[in-house]
Amino acid sequence: MSVERIGRPAAPSPSEFATVDLAHWRERARSFERELGQVIAGQKRALHLMTIAVFARGHVLLEGDVGVGKTTLLRAAARGMGGAYERIEGTIDLMPADFVYHTYLAEDGRPRVEPGPVLRHGSDLAVFFFNEINRARPQVHSLLLRLMAERSVTAFNREYPLPHLQVFADRNRIEREETFELPAAARDRFLMEIGIEAPQDLETRRQLAFDSKYHDADALVATVPEAILDHVQLGAVAKAIQHSVHTSAALERYVLDLWQAVRYPQTAGISIPGVDMARFVQGGASPRGVSYLLRAARVAAWLAGRSMVVPEDLRDVFVETMAHRIFLDPVYELRRDALVRELCDALFETVAAPSDGA
Numbered sequence: 001m002s003v004e005r006i007g008r009p010a011a012p013s014p015s016e017f018a019t020v021d022l023a024h025w026r027e028r029a030r031s032f033e034r035e036l037g038q039v040i041a042g043q044k045r046a047l048h049l050m051t052i053a054v055f056a057r058g059h060v061l062l063e064g065d066v067g068v069g070k071t072t073l074l075r076a077a078a079r080g081m082g083g084a085y086e087r088i089e090g091t092i093d094l095m096p097a098d099f100v101y102h103t104y105l106a107e108d109g110r111p112r113v114e115p116g117p118v119l120r121h122g123s124d125l126a127v128f129f130f131n132e133i134n135r136a137r138p139q140v141h142s143l144l145l146r147l148m149a150e151r152s153v154t155a156f157n158r159e160y161p162l163p164h165l166q167v168f169a170d171r172n173r174i175e176r177e178e179t180f181e182l183p184a185a186a187r188d189r190f191l192m193e194i195g196i197e198a199p200q201d202l203e204t205r206r207q208l209a210f211d212s213k214y215h216d217a218d219a220l221v222a223t224v225p226e227a228i229l230d231h232v233q234l235g236a237v238a239k240a241i242q243h244s245v246h247t248s249a250a251l252e253r254y255v256l257d258l259w260q261a262v263r264y265p266q267t268a269g270i271s272i273p274g275v276d277m278a279r280f281v282q283g284g285a286s287p288r289g290v291s292y293l294l295r296a297a298r299v300a301a302w303l304a305g306r307s308m309v310v311p312e313d314l315r316d317v318f319v320e321t322m323a324h325r326i327f328l329d330p331v332y333e334l335r336r337d338a339l340v341r342e343l344c345d346a347l348f349e350t351v352a353a354p355s356d357g358a
Contacts, residue, residue: 020240022302029055029303032080032228039076039220040069041207042199049194049320050077052303054229056295057238058191059148059167061133061324068196070170074129075221081234082227083126083164086117090135096143100155118153118162125162126231130169134179141186148189164231184283184327191292192320238299245298247309250354254311257351258318259290262326262343270346272339275332281343283327293321311353319344 033051062070078085099118261268263284266277296317323340
């Protein structure tokens, strides 16, 4: 049986980039970040990284303890981005078909089939939120991989394009029972993995504990203005940013040196106390990961008002874009977070940055 294919909109040509007012969009991006800051206290870096991810058009995985505001942050971001929003809960009995359709008995006793969360809004779906993704089975992760990679899904003998889709997911790092680790291929599709920690600042903790506005998540999310960003235009804006922010030859050499050092830290002269560096890293960042690093760094430079990427832009996004793409020897996995952070710090201390800063 033939499969009906629905045509996708053509990508804008370079001449169309000139029609995007990037200065105007920079102000909208900053407004978006400020509004999120009114909802989520003590997470300034996470909000900045979320903004970068939105304008890099990359999928995001949030990870943190229970009750630190991951879900509230994603709901607020979806409201500020505009467009249709859908959410699904990761459970052990969730199946791939649950994304696409659901069946039920109507009042007349006859079975009915209705579109599931991925298809309900058609091509207007802008934000798909997968809550507690690690509770879902590997079969579900496989469908998610297609959704993230191609922004489309095939169902009922048709291909449904989702051109504006951005996937957000969160993972509870505390509970391990009835959970499934995400495969490397799925993790590599996330532009960033952003950690959300409980604030350490005493004043912020006081606000969260005693200011009643933080006790009603629904009311908090409702304070975010709807559609600060136009989700339909975000794709073109993202392409314009990537086209207009440049990298020097020296910075490109620096990125390649970092990439080599991530995979072979011992040959780069990097050592970590108590770690056998010859066996430490079993797999480095993929080419996709390095391209994502550059995408995020260009957006960071654009938000800072620059048209050229500098080493500080790479450092600003490096851990969140690269750490989950570094695969360690199993003996070190239990200390993964701390050791990968040490490795990233050592990279920037060891690998020489361009002397002119560009």
